[in-house]
Structure formats: structure tokens, C-alpha cells
Amino acid sequence: MEEYDDIRQGVRALCAHYDAAYWRGVDEARGFPEAFVRALTEAGWLGAMIPAEYGGSGLGLSEASVILEEVNRCGGNSGTVHGQMYNLFTLVRHGSQAQKDHFLPRLASGELRLQSMGVTEPTTGTDTTRIKTTAVRRGDRYVVNGQKVWISRVQHSDLMILLARTTPLAEVARKTEGMSIFLVDLREAIGHGMEVRPIANMVNHETNELFFDNLELPVDSLIGEEGKGFRYILDGLNAERTLIAAECIGDGRWFIERARSYAGERQVFGRPIGQNQGVQFPIAEAHIEVEAADLMRWRACREYDGGVHAGASANMAKYLAAKASWEAANVCLQTHGGFGFACEYDVERKFRETRLYQVAPISTNLILSYVAEHLLGLPRSF
Numbered sequence: 020m021e022e023y024d025d026i027r028q029g030v031r032a033l034c035a036h037y038d039a040a041y042w043r044g045v046d047e048a049r050g051f052p053e054a055f056v057r058a059l060t061e062a063g064w065l066g067a068m069i070p071a072e073y074g075g076s077g078l079g080l081s082e083a084s085v086i087l088e089e090v091n092r093c094g095g096n097s098g099t100v101h102g103q104m105y106n107l108f109t110l111v112r113h114g115s116q117a118q119k120d121h122f123l124p125r126l127a128s129g130e131l132r133l134q135s136m137g138v139t140e141p142t143t144g145t146d147t148t149r150i151k152t153t154a155v156r157r158g159d160r161y162v163v164n165g166q167k168v169w170i171s172r173v174q175h176s177d178l179m180i181l182l183a184r185t186t187p188l189a190e191v192a193r194k195t196e197g198m199s200i201f202l203v204d205l206r207e208a209i210g211h212g213m214e215v216r217p218i219a220n221m222v223n224h225e226t227n228e229l230f231f232d233n234l235e236l237p238v239d240s241l242i243g244e245e246g247k248g249f250r251y252i253l254d255g256l257n258a259e260r261t262l263i264a265a266e267c268i269g270d271g272r273w274f275i276e277r278a279r280s281y282a283g284e285r286q287v288f289g290r291p292i293g294q295n296q297g298v299q300f301p302i303a304e305a306h307i308e309v310e311a312a313d314l315m316r317w318r319a320c321r322e323y324d325g326g327v328h329a330g331a332s333a334n335m336a337k338y339l340a341a342k343a344s345w346e347a348a349n350v351c352l353q354t355h356g357g358f359g360f361a362c363e364y365d366v367e368r369k370f371r372e373t374r375l376y377q378v379a380p381i382s383t384n385l386i387l388s389y390v391a392e393h394l395l396g397l398p399r400s401f
């Protein structure tokens with residue numbers, strides 16, 4: 020039996036109502052899987068990480084990772100909901116008592132959604148400490164100016180965690196200091212200092228450019244202490260990377276099962292194509308790589324849930340799992356031959372979806388540079 024079998028069975032039962040045809044339809048319409056997200060919320064899975072005293076189930080990153088893995092393993096796309104999972108970890112760990120009292124019960128009940136996190140900027144990219152979006156304190160308000168890019172699910176969220184500079188880079192001792200995070204009420208912000216422009220993109224992933232022009236935020240929207248936002252965000256990013264690793268494991272298992280089943284059925288030259296070692300070996304190899312990546316995903320989950328710094332494991336899990344799912348996607352497409360390109364087989368959709376994780380939420384090169392510098396002690400490259 021697999022770990023967390025009860026959660027797996029519960030999520031699978033829900034996902035059975037949202038089959039391949041459902042996800043294909045959402046993809047073709049470039050729509051949002053509203054019915055699925057609502058059902059996942061109502062069943063309590065999206066608030067599972069919220070402590071029980073606020074109406075959640077008080078589960079950890081391990082359980083959250085299983086929920087997202089299963090969504091992808093069933094053929095769905097958990098990129099439509101994962102934001103709420105990792106953002107909740109940030110709010111639960113670093114939010115004030117008043118923020119938790121106000122928001123967590125509403126997030127647990129589904130009255131509110133916290134699906135968005137605004138970090139990336141168009142002119143600074145991965146070089147996060149150089150972000151140009153500023154939040155300047157004026158009396159009982161912070162005034163935000165700047166721009167973000169690739170900020171997802173803004174149109175299907177009520178709240179967003181925003182990273183902005185509160186002390187200019189030139190005035191801080193270390194470049195990681197002087198940034199802060201805010202809980203932005205999108206319902207109040209959009210049209211009052213914040214503008215949203217959708218970005219058409221390769222996957223059906225609702226993502227946007229954001230423009231801030233004197234957006235006013237009440238001081239109590241600050242999460243934690245002013246100037247320490249980068250540290251809080253990094254903590255959340257380790258959760259995010261681990262969750263994405265689990266999603267990739269789910270994708271990888273979906274691709275391998277599809278490839279295995281098709282290779283057993285498809286007859287060419289009077290025998291199943293899977294009888295040829297040229298077809299079966301790549302599937303076997305992809306399976307080995309997914310299973311190996313899964314071990315690192317569990318190491319990251321256990322460290323994070325145990326309160327141990329999970330930076331190294333989370334990064335390595337994301338690297339291995341994204342690579343393994345992409346290899347599995349490629350093998351699955353190749354196994355299907357021409358039919359892999361037909362939308363009704365869902366392989367091309369999942370192929371596009373899993374490709375994203377080589378780039379977001381952190382690109383492969385940046386993980387390699389983290390490992391080279393922080394784990395191997397090689398000279399800093401930037």
C-alpha cells in the first residue's frame with residue numbers, strides 16, 4: 020500500500036467526477052476549472068493545511084503533496100489550485116494573530132481564495148533581490164508602485180501575497196534585506212491602483228502582468244516584520260518547490276501508466292509494440308527516474324514538516340521530479356506515435372503542462388547554481 024492511502028483514495032474519488040473529457044474541455048476553452056476547484060474546496064482538500072482551530076484539518080506539506088500528486092496522476096492539472104497550498108504555509112507560519120483569525124476560517128470554508136503570489140518582475144527576472152516594485156509607508160498605509168509579470172490565478176483569487184521593496188537596495192547591508200510581503204485584497208486593489216493584463220501562453224494557465232500605480236494598502240496587510248519578506252518568501256518557496264515536485268511525480272506516473280497501457284495494446288507487425296525492447300526500455304527508464312525523484316520529494320516533505328531547513332532537498336526534489344516527468348512525457352508521446360498528437364488522447368495536453376516545471380517556479384539552471392554554490396561550496400557565479 021502507498022503512503023497516505025486514505026488521502027489518495029479520497030482525492031481519486033473526487034477526481035473521478037472530473038475526467039479526461041472535463042480537463043480537455045477546459046483546456047480547449049482556455050477556461051478555468053471552476054467546478055473542480057469548488058468541489059476540491061468543499062471537500063476540505065484545499066484548506067487541509069489550515070490548523071484545526073481555524074476550521075482546517077491541520078495537515079502538513081506531506082499530505083498537501085499527496086493531494087496535488089493525485090490530481091495530476093488522475094489526469095488533472097493542479098497548477099489551477101496549488102497556489103492556495105503554498106501561500107497558506109506562508110500565512111500560517113508568518114501571519115499575525117489578527118490576520119490568521121480573520122482570514123484562515125474564511126479560507127477554510129472557501130469563502131475566500133488565496134491563490135496568487137506576486138514575486139516575478141519583467142526587468143529583473145530570477146534576480147529577485149533587485150525587484151523594483153516598492154511599498155512606501157505613509158501614515159497608516161503603504162503605497163505600492165511597480166510592475167509584476169507571470170502572476171497566476173489573479174482572476175480566480177480574492178487575495179494575493181505580494182513581495183515589494185520597503186527599503187531601497189542601496190540602503191541595506193545585505194541585498195536580501197529590506198523586502199516585505201503583503202496580503203493584498205484583490206477585490207479592493209483591482210481598479211484602485213492595480214491593473215491586471217492576462218498573458219496568452221502555451222499552457223492553459225491563467226497568468227498576468229500586474230501594474231501598480233499608487234496602490235494603497237492598510238499597514239495591517241504587512242505579513243510578519245517589515246524588511247524580512249524575502250526570508251518568509253523563501254520559506255514558502257521551499258514548500259512550493261516540494262509541492263511542484265509532487266505534482267511532477269503525479270504527472271510522471273500518469274505518463275508511464277498511459278505509455279505502459281498503450282504499449283501493451285497497440286499491435287504493429289503482428290505483436291504489441293511494448294514487446295520491442297526499443298519501446299519498453301525507455302518506459303522502464305522513465306519509471307525508475309520518477310521513483311527515484313519521489314524519494315527526494317519525501318525527504319523534502321519530512322524535513323519541512325519536521326521544522327528542518329528544507330532548502331537543499333526542496334530544490335533537488337523539484338529538479339529531479341521536473342526532469343523525470345518531462346522524460347516520462349517525452350517517452351509517452353513517442354510510444355503513442357502519431358496518436359500522441361491527437362488531443363483526444365490527452366498526452367499532448369499533459370506534455371505541455373509538465374514542460375512548465377523546467378522553468379517555473381524556478382528554472383533548472385538556478386537550482387544547479389544553488390547546489391553548486393550552497394551545497395558544494397563552488398565559487399558564487401552571480
Ligand SMILES: Cc1cc2nc3c(=O)[nH]c(=O)nc-3n(C[C@H](O)[C@H](O)[C@H](O)COP(=O)(O)OP(=O)(O)OC[C@H]3O[C@@H](n4cnc5c(N)ncnc54)[C@H](O)[C@@H]3O)c2cc1C
Pocket residue numbers: 135136137138139140143144145146168169170171172220224226375378379380381382383384385388400401
Ligand atoms: C505559466 C507561468 C506561471 C508563473 N506563475 C508565477 C506566479 O504565480 N508568481 C510569480 O511570482 N512568478 C510566476 N512565474 C514566473 C516564473 O517563476 C519565472 O518565469 C521563472 O522564475 C524564471 O524567471 P524569468 O522568466 O524571468 O527568466 P529569466 O530570469 O529571465 O531567465 C531566463 C533563462 O536564463 C536562465 N538564467 C538566468 N540567469 C542565469 C544565471 N545566472 N545562470 C544560468 N542561467 C541563468 C534561466 O535559468 C532561464 O532559463 C510563472 C511563469 C510562468 C511561465
